[in-house]
Amino acid sequence: MIEQLKILMTYLKSKYFIRFHSREVLENWQDKKMKNFLKNIVPLSPFYKKYYEGFSYDNWKELPLVDKNRMMEYFDTFNTVGIKKDEAFQIAFQAEKTRDFSPQIHDITIGLSSGTSGNRGIFLASKNERIKWAGTVLAKCLPYSILKEHKIAFFLRANSNLYDTVDKGKIKFHFFDLLDLMDDHIKNLNTYKPSILVAPPSMLSMLAKKIKTGMLKIDPQKVISVAEVLDPLDEKYLSDVFNQKIHQVYQCTEGFLATTCEYGTLHLNEDLLVIQKEYLDKNLGKFIPIISDFSRTSQPIIRYRLNDILTEKKMPCPCGSHFTALEQIEGRCDDLFYFRKKESDTLIPVFPDFIRRVISLSSDEIKQYKVNQVRLDLIEVFLEVSDDRKKNMKKEIEKNLERLCNQFNCLIPKIQYIHKLEEQNGKKLRRVERKFEI
Numbered sequence: 001m002i003e004q005l006k007i008l009m010t011y012l013k014s015k016y017f018i019r020f021h022s023r024e025v026l027e028n029w030q031d032k033k034m035k036n037f038l039k040n041i042v043p044l045s046p047f048y049k050k051y052y053e054g055f056s057y058d059n060w061k062e063l064p065l066v067d068k069n070r071m072m073e074y075f076d077t078f079n080t081v082g083i084k085k086d087e088a089f090q091i092a093f094q095a096e097k098t099r100d101f102s103p104q105i106h107d108i109t110i111g112l113s114s115g116t117s118g119n120r121g122i123f124l125a126s127k128n129e130r131i132k133w134a135g136t137v138l139a140k141c142l143p144y145s146i147l148k149e150h151k152i153a154f155f156l157r158a159n160s161n162l163y164d165t166v167d168k169g170k171i172k173f174h175f176f177d178l179l180d181l182m183d184d185h186i187k188n189l190n191t192y193k194p195s196i197l198v199a200p201p202s203m204l205s206m207l208a209k210k211i212k213t214g215m216l217k218i219d220p221q222k223v224i225s226v227a228e229v230l231d232p233l234d235e236k237y238l239s240d241v242f243n244q245k246i247h248q249v250y251q252c253t254e255g256f257l258a259t260t261c262e263y264g265t266l267h268l269n270e271d272l273l274v275i276q277k278e279y280l281d282k283n284l285g286k287f288i289p290i291i292s293d294f295s296r297t298s299q300p301i302i303r304y305r306l307n308d309i310l311t312e313k314k315m316p317c318p319c320g321s322h323f324t325a326l327e328q329i330e331g332r333c334d335d336l337f338y339f340r341k342k343e344s345d346t347l348i349p350v351f352p353d354f355i356r357r358v359i360s361l362s363s364d365e366i367k368q369y370k371v372n373q374v375r376l377d378l379i380e381v382f383l384e385v386s387d388d389r390k391k392n393m394k395k396e397i398e399k400n401l402e403r404l405c406n407q408f409n410c411l412i413p414k415i416q417y418i419h420k421l422e423e424q425n426g427k428k429l430r431r432v433e434r435k436f437e438i
């Protein structure tokens, strides 16, 4: 009961009490929060204590950066709760294998972040952090009051004690394992009848197809896309089938970064984190986020450079929020394509969004696609479109690619069409993916 009360308190605080009347008020508030946070938390983490030696917290915006590699390298001294990397990995791998995600160390939940093998991250959340997280997520995502009934269906690669925290009182929470069979999902969803459906867009699309065939009979009041980039193509299809705006939650193991407002605009959760921008292209508003999460203490995330590319919105959102509005989440930095400049060895980075447009502008009737860059001079394209349209579409794609390359003065890579999508097996779908390292 105490836990429920605490969730409710965080919910109320996040929903009603923390309000900012201007960007300036928000930034001053964040500045105070950060200084306070650093003063209290840094002494508890041997890694940060040493890392920040000689730096003043007054200039916290300039403190040296960390990233996933550094965090994992110094894991044992990075966290403030004395958990060792080996022990944490052991628990996390065991949970993945048995699909029982309940074990924890003391009251700390261990989570494994996705990533290529050898590059997986471990994330920690204490009970208190889980409660705060639950209260905030509910405040930002529930379509109506916490005091009403909600049935959340949540599709994810792995469950976590984090999510069980939400399953309280009138709020029912059901975890659906992405690795389970589609037939089981349909059966369970038809019985459960969720009011809120949360899943990666690739899964939402599969469910939408089942709704269209009449096999799946659900009518959620809110549909939230998570974990993968929501492609405009999928967004349109999903909003047609579910007959509503598709919302998004941008949450990674590093933090709860952004949520959509009632207008469907993604806003950064700047009441939980400071998000600094490392611009890749200021005119286009494309940046890599550097996050500092002042709500997290067991594994402090301070000036942490994410591997994502975001695009800021040029026009203010009609909702009036002073939190930064995003046009879109582009994808990972690793999925920037690189083309060779004409008569030079220079490589030009090409944003995933440009590649998406090469495809989406070529036809209105495309159902599915995937573009992989496999070499500097070769891209693979998978298309799902009716046969009579395919030929025309290929011509359009080639034309659009040529136009894009000319714009950057680069050599045009060859296109190889592939006829099958690789198996996902619970992996995230990346419609635009670079398959080699630069």
Ligand SMILES: [Zn+2]
Residues within 6 Å of the ligand: 261, 262, 263, 265, 267, 317, 318, 319, 320, 321, 325
């Ligand atoms: Zn808004």
